[in-house]
Amino acid sequence: MKTFFKPTLYVLLAVLAITSCSRKKNTFLSRNIHAVTAEYNALYNGYNALDQGRTSLNDTYEDDYWEILPIERMQIDEDVILPGQSKNENFTRAEEKAVKAIQKHSINIESKEYNPQMDEAYLLLGKARYFDQRFVPALEAFNYILYKYPASDKINQAKVWREKTNIRLENDELAIKNLKRLLKQEDLEDQDLADATSMLAQAYLNIKVIDTAITLLEVAAEATKSNEERGRYSFIQGQLYNELGYKDSANIVFDEVIELNRKTPRIYMISAYLEKVKNFDYENGDKLVLSELLEELETNRENRPFLDRIYHVIGMHHLKGESVELASRYFNKSLRTNTRDQKLKARNYEILGDMTFDKRLYADAGAYYDSTLANLKLNSKPYRTIKRKRDNLEDVIYYESVAKVDDSILGLVRLPEAEKLAYFEKFVADLKDKAEEEEKKQEALKRNNGLATVGNQIGNRNIGAGGPGVPNQGGGFYFYNPTTVAFGKNEFLKIWGDRPLEDNWRWSNKGASAGGNSGTTADIAASASEDERFDPQFYISRIPSDAKEIDSISKDRNYAYYQLGLIYKEKFKEFNLAKDKFKELLESNPEERLILPSKYNLYKIYELLEQHDEATIAKNDIVSNYPESRYAAILTNPESVALKDENSPLALYEKLYDVHVSQDYEIVINQSEEYIQAFEGDPIVPKFELLKATASGRLLGFDAYKKAINYIAVTYANTPEGQQAQRMANEMLPKLESAAFVNDSISSGFKVVFKFDRNNTVKINEFKTTLDSVLENVRYYKLKSSIDVYDTNTTFVVVHGLRNAQVAKTFDQILLDKDVKKITEPYFAVSSANYQILQIHKNLDAYLNLNNP
Template structure:
């Protein structure tokens, strides 16, 4: 016992002491700590989901952005491992004369660093690894420690430092560092190269790692990343070699790598030169393999992509939907399926269905990401397409019917009414069948219950047939079993319908007599409804020319908007061309003709329809020689970008006038340009500038009305979106008229009023006021001229700190002043004024409610 007690000392450097503490560290504390670390690593692996849609990371670990306070841990197992490492260092460390005598302490520091690394506390982990390098340079784990240190540096975005040190390690220890250490070092170096986008340099390091490691999971990962990189570089043959290496490992690796290697290899198949029959069989084998059931969502998606590439849209759609029915947690795949189906319906001009698919796409995407915003914008644009397509189709249909003779209209609506009657008859027939089926079911259940009761009461030993004859003895005769009879009747009705007892009852003309009866009698009252009368529909058609012209105008505007949307928003030039050409055939109003023809010229040019483009160009120049479009076509290099009559120049000049507070001029000129540039992309900009000028000159209500007009009439423009955002978010705040108490304001103003048409010298007044303001050094004051309304101009002194200070400043300017000899001078500022806080000044400018404020004074 004395020897054992003496060996517990950490201050004596003896053989017994060193080995006692080393053994206790190794087989007790570190053993339990390493078990906890392994449990934690398993939890990390379980939490991580491989995203095979992107380049895989070299190390399987999710990086969380959650912030933990000191002492908190993401994983209790890592916390326990850290505690064990610290206990080993504190309880069994033998630091004697500046040297560590316990040869297991470097292992404890390595465990400490690893547990912190997996707990995503990379700075403390780096400190633990550096401690080993500084204190234990001869440790047998030194190469591992260097690798872990650089892995920590990479997590802290010190990739260049990590690359420099790992390269030096591999060069200095060449031939020494082998096995798993070499695989870890080269894999870490590859990840550092990937992090700095030097992906070609990563290929060689991953090859060494894949050939060196004995862990099949890691080997598959390294091969897969190499295959992904080769695909990025367009080297499909080299990529297939990597995927084949994974496929050959088969059941020695996770099934996800095996399946995705097959799918990536199939993506590299050349459909132009390859054997399509063999490839289809290859895809079918993947689909039918029972082991691949957990991955059918991806397999179906790949098959769908193949059929779509072969222009077999019906097969592709079927497989996309099968993939959706199988998809569970892979939101990216779900979004791909929905988006692709949406695109397919969009290409077929089935916009409403496409919109539904885009809605589903967004539910599977991460909000506020770039792909989400792209789909959201496309969906919003699609709202306009759906609306205008519906308007165009409905109005086209109405105008087509109106153009027909009364006899032709009657024929069309008679056919429609006949169709409605047939539908009503079918619905009635189905209803009667369902009622009969329910009656038969009830009868069968009742008969079965009676039969069971009869068996129990009358003859428990009856025959299997279940029926009874008149003598009460059991019998298997069919018609003695009510349950069987009821079932037979039900089956007969389902197969033959309700038929009369007569000869040749099997003939088809004897079927559905109830339907004939319905036509002749039962539906007579139903068909007296107005919707079964053709005259009802004819009477609803527009008769007056004004109504017809309004429908035609609405239809033409819809076609124009569709042409613009397809061209500008979706780049669907063929669809845009079709809509513009249809519009021009419908004799549109003059304001739409020239913009449509110019857009058609640009579309013809982009589609390579040179002859059509030249013909349209000549037509515009000859028929509209004074238009800006003709000027653009005659001088395509400048496109009037610097011309004083171009929309850009006009808008710029008008904006300058807005800043000069010439609001009445801005409103008048904006109205003029909006009419002149109808259909041009700058029109919404003039509208929103006019709305701002109206708000400044006439107040809040005028501004709100103008913004609402823009939101309703320019829904497919950036300005329209901005107007809607203002209505939703800014207007509710701006419409508040209540004045703010002066004690809650920070800055105050002094206001002098002038009539806009006054003959007084406003500029002279401003000059004198600025001179007086310049003498006040303890406040940062300024003077401005602000338009209040059409008749009133404000001269404003800004920057005073209190309402009393504002009034005192104005009174100071009004006081009589004397020169150095005491002689009185004439007062310089004698005009009436009022003081107001900056928030309240904004309110009176916004709502033009100056009188209401002055009453409070």
Template structure:
């Protein structure tokens, strides 16, 4: 009985407790039960998951210090997720806990929430959705707090988070307006003030209002209680000062970060050091102290993860103090660290590429530029700029190779017989020495081949003084003796046992035989190549060959001058190439443009005397030339220079649009000859190839493109022609497709080229008839087919039968005078019409039908 009574009492107490904790009863027990359960159970676990997810976001985010840092470390993902999916399970867990708190502990009684923790639950819900990058649902959660809980102590936080979400949704103007109103109307607590002003700064940064952003980030850095935020905000403040060109103020901001030292993450401390180093004044600063600082940073063991950046900065220091050799060493040390900062790696490769380019090592420069592109985002602007630079470098490598090779050959051509013999005798002697050294190394390897033994296998040798003990004297150890002999012969070779044996004069070429070099020569069947006469016989003697070498060399110099001037803006290099060209008695057609280019280059270099020299030379010796007219009246020439190649090209291009293809071919031939070896010549040739293709079809077009690609292989037009030609090969298919399978059709009316007046009249009347019949989807064009044939084409039919009914259709028009078509149209699909035009295969199409 007692046990039963106790059970009944306990059950009653539990029932009363549960009833008193009901979400529908507004009493002290219920309110506090649900509030405590919400705060210390559900929301606690939710915030734990939220913080874990935020830590994962922070750890996976890589700051790019080459640009303004964002206020918040969060990488926006471009991946698309379904509504039920999440980017991070921790944020999903935090959201679940927030929803659970609202659903199970919410006490909405008579339209009023009695649980004081529910506003916190909605705040957690919004934050979880925000970090999960579901910004619209997050905005709904924050707005619900503002609507439902206007007296909540979390109201200011909700307003700040709402504007953070607006910034993520690119509603920067709305965020600025709301945050400014919040700062004016509310007396925010210290951390809330830091959060509001920091996000206001981010909105100003997004809208390019850097002055306003700087004002707000100062307030945020001063009021935040979190040391890592203080460090980050001061770095951003320094970056903003740098953007506004206040270097001293920027350095003061970076100093504040450095003073925080171990209170902030090491990456912020090192970032401040590096950013401050970028601002060093190499003209007035203390270079010795700066160098010592960089060395201290390098030697600090804690900075090992940041050595790539430190080495780069040291390289910058050496480069700015004209110590190029050490700069190259440290740039390469930075690369060997395998930096995760792709921008740093790309900048390093670019600097090294530019260095080797300036030192005329173009192949090496090209390799560095290739590496630069692998560290840039494909199709970004820096990538495209570097790609063009690399492609232009191909031209430089080609023409520099031609110029260097031909110069070397022509130098030999101009030598006397005695000079040639002396030159090649020295060369062949050096080859013999190299072969002797090579043979010596091979002999040493073969002699020492049997001396290598396993060092771990030491034979047991008795000690003479103690037969029971192992030997300790090294001469009694054959392994040690063999190793000593090997080392001796590798260093000294084979030496006789004489006094002063170390003298180099007593060295027997490292071998007992003095004829090893000759033996090597004979064994390699290369005796002929080691005789001076072999090379002398290769020097060209034919005047035609020599003239060709001169012509190619001069053209290479001219192209190099243009490339350095127009594409690389390397005016001094360009000037050198043009001057070398004029010193080598070039062809007449290269002299005038070279002098004019030298005039322009000296103008850019502010070389007044040389500029005046070339100007006077052109006006005096070439008074009727286009260049002379430009020099005499530059302003008028710029406005009305109808003889300029650019103007003539534009006019010829208009003829192409007007389908005057024969005239385009004629003009292009004329202007290509007039502007031979000028950059615009390949443009005219490509234009001519296009006109030929439109007139004569596939085969003629491909041949014309191949000619352009071959003759102007390294110009952009030549590359474009090669690309087009390759595309034509891939598209080479003359087979007509089934008309029924198409969705677009045309009606073709065929005219002879001699019927030009009839063509225009027919096109006009056909267009009017289509307009009056209210067929808005149909259009009319006049297309050239070949040199003797024109098409009038009606486009826009959706059925193969429609073109066949045009004759009857227009004859039945009642609103106007009937338009009678005497010619029968040819119905064709759009795909087959394209083949007809490309391959000029109208007859084949008609025979097929």
């Protein structure tokens, strides 16, 4: 009997336990078992996963201290996340645990929840979705808490998190309204008060109400229990005071951050120091104290992770103190820290570029601006600003390089044979020394690689970190480092120029836009064989000896001098530099076309520099030796300069452009050629060339247009017109090259064309007048006509506005009976697309034969 009783008792107790834990019953045992299981199983693991996810977010997030910091450290990813995907597996796991707690432990009977942990589960669900940047689902979770659990002890947290989500969804006005109501209705304390006020401050920051945000951040900093948050909130306060121009108030708040010292992340303390340095009053402040502070920041070993920014601020300090060399040294030291702050690198490079520009080292300044662009976001406002500055240097860099190379070549040409031999013997000796040094480096590198390989095999692991200064720290492939890539590109361009990707790219004739650098000794050495490379006679044999070639080099050099004189005078207002270039040009036996413009520009420069005696000499020279020139006319009659000179290049261009509009293309071509010769060397010449190219295309067709555009792109490559021609050659000409006609069935516009002999202008004008009167009587169609030049022999009178091919082919049938007899000239119909093709390629016969086999 006793043996039978024990198993029966166990079974009854088990059934009782199971039925008591049912989610369908609201009993003391059921509520507490499900509450405890949810809290210490699913929710515990869920919050652990959430904390791990937040830690990983904080580890990968980097604040941008060039801007006002956000209240919450969270990087928003713009990538679209598809359903079922996640940005972080930890947040997915946290969400799964929250859902598990709800599904398995919710005691929802008659729409009422009896498990006290369910509000916590929904809060975890909302937080996981929030940090996974799925803000709409997160909002649903927080709203569910407010709807379903109004008496929950987590209700204020849910309200704050809901408004955090609204702020992320850019519903700032709604968030402000709800948070102000929460602060008014509830007596919040400690962390709840800090969270609510800090988020309200963020909402005000988003709508640019800075003063209110400062007040709220002060409340949040006092209320929070987290020293990390206190340091961040106070630092943002200081930034906002600086934004409003209240530097004294900002420094007081920064001092509060500094006093926290090790209680808050060191980055806030260092940033506070640096912001105070930026606010320093150089007129009234103690510069000795500031220097001691900067020295302490630089030498403190704990500040090594922040040396990139510290060096930059020290550089700015020396720059304001006019210690330019010291400033340059610190900006370069900041760059050598291999900082990951792209904005910091861009600012360092930009400042170095500006300093180099002020020294008139324009080629070096251009290289610095190239590095600046490599570290800026493409097409951003700062990028466009630097791009314009860099583009302004393009011409001066190009012509300085041309002048330098050509001067070197001409200098070698003038050397006696003995001095040539001595020069290249020294050059070859230097080459051998460099080759030996490079060979030793390669051998050392091979030995080191061998040791690294052995070490890897012994340790059975990869050593990816490089030594000091090596950019592939941590095993990353160094070409993935944008700084390294940008530096490599700039070094390549300095040595080789802009060369196309092709075989034998080192050959001297491959330099595309190296600024005339293709004839340098370095180029010749690079293209030489091993035997030739160390033979002085090889280099001597490459020195030009033909009189025509030497004369061509001299002309190129003189033209470069002329362009540099104009650029320094007009673009950079460097009048002394411009004067030197024009004087060097006049002393170099220049072509006749460059002499008079150079003398006139020298006269203008003397006037600007108030060197009146030299200006008088230059003026008398022009008036006496070139009395018929337009420059002499301007100098002898200065009042005419205030009026529009009818014979000025610009005025002549404007008149010729009007002729182009009236379709007198032959006159445009002939006049353009005359003006190009007359104004050779003047900046207006490329404009005439482009106008002539357009007229040639309209009159002679695609081949003539293509030839002219390519000529402009090559001959005037560094002018706006030349760059425009290059874009046209790259983008537009390939689209126009096909002469094949399209199928009329896919066209929606058609024309009726009447063909006339171009010389019979009276007949053409009379016919157009008659046609216009007839078109006014046409019903259901709104038609108009035009006179279009086709070629040197043919002119078209064209009817526009037809939408149907059949109507165009039977054009006379839409005319009124009284008008049909007025239009007796033969015509043909053509789609708008095909009309454009036959005008471009002048293939009218091919089109007529195609439609009339």
